[in-house]
Amino acid sequence: MAVSLVVLFFISLFLGRYPLSPNEVIKILASKFIPLQQPWDATAEAVIWKVRVPRLTAALLVGSGLSISGASFQGLFRNALVSPHILGVAAGAGFGASVAILLLEDPFLVQLAAFVFGLLAVVVTFYISRVYKESNTLVLVLSGIIVGALFTALISLIKYVADPFDTLPAIVFWLMGSLASVSNKELSVVILPMSLGIIVLLLIRWKINILSMGEKEAKAMGVNTNRLMAVIIVCSTMITASAVCISGIIGWVGLVIPHFSRMIVGPDHKALLPASLLLGALYLLAIDDCARMLISTEIPLRILTAIVGAPFFAFLLRKSKVGWSRS
Numbered sequence: 130m131a132v133s134l135v136v137l138f139f140i141s142l143f144l145g146r147y148p149l150s151p152n153e154v155i156k157i158l159a160s161k162f163i164p165l166q167q168p169w170d171a172t173a174e175a176v177i178w179k180v181r182v183p184r185l186t187a188a189l190l191v192g193s194g195l196s197i198s199g200a201s202f203q204g205l206f207r208n209a210l211v212s213p214h215i216l217g218v219a220a221g222a223g224f225g226a227s228v229a230i231l232l233l234e235d236p237f238l239v240q241l242a243a244f245v246f247g248l249l250a251v252v253v254t255f256y257i258s259r260v261y262k263e264s265n266t267l268v269l270v271l272s273g274i275i276v277g278a279l280f281t282a283l284i285s286l287i288k289y290v291a292d293p294f295d296t297l298p299a300i301v302f303w304l305m306g307s308l309a310s311v312s313n314k315e316l317s318v319v320i321l322p323m324s325l326g327i328i329v330l331l332l333i334r335w336k337i338n339i340l341s342m343g344e345k346e347a348k349a350m351g352v353n354t355n356r357l358m359a360v361i362i363v364c365s366t367m368i369t370a371s372a373v374c375i376s377g378i379i380g381w382v383g384l385v386i387p388h389f390s391r392m393i394v395g396p397d398h399k400a401l402l403p404a405s406l407l408l409g410a411l412y413l414l415a416i417d418d419c420a421r422m423l424i425s426t427e428i429p430l431r432i433l434t435a436i437v438g439a440p441f442f443a444f445l446l447r448k449s450k451v452g453w454s455r456s
Contacts, residue, residue, distance in 0.1 A: 130407035141185050141418050147176050187311040188417045189410040191372040194323050196409025198365035199383025201330050204337040205361050206266050213369040213383035217276035221250025222373040224280045227287040227300045240374040247370030250276050305429035306377035319371040326364035337398040379430050381438030
């Protein structure tokens, strides 16, 4: 998987509207580390370092982040239909971005608002779930559905009052997901929280096996379930909010890729999380290449991930037992 990812990343560097040969790409990359004469056009170097490398790096981060978050949430909630957006983070981020596009029109502030409101949505979800003294995962999920529905309605309100000729198309396009506007500056903002969340999830992945057996069984084995659940939710939310703020709302990645990884390596989270990480990055990188190359205009990522993910998920439901396995 790792080798395939490296190969696809290199191939993706010379795919696009501005044609580049593999030889040019190699020389441009090597020139950053060793002194070389510059037979290539300065435009080609700008395309590589200012457009394609940031975009492809973002695809790797977003794909791997959503996939590992989805696998962690599925283990935490013991539900194979859970996705990283279950606690309302996507709807909250979408509302924040919509408000910023309507009022501010600054790309960096749009991403900042998406990140802040994504985290705020999860905080509200936790607050609502605490209405019950004995809070459990079911109450938390239901709270996430409530918060997601509320922010979705607010997004509809923002679209209703937006200028239909200017602002409304910008909001709709952002919500459909794209990596076209990602720059090195935006990557530098999200790479730290995403990397930190991914590293923590990888370090505690063996504990998710215990938690997936059930809270009572985990407590009987001496695991502090409340603290472990909080760590998983905080890390997954931080990853998802960071991903959404640079890519928009991209569905199906965090839902389908963990299933596909489970078919390859099995349900053990010690292998499942690294496999989901690599496959998610590989999948979104390939989807982004298709979005750039299939037609003359760029296709929003959310459309392609749904076209690919929905039939595949239907195939999984047909071939697999419906339910959660503790094995």
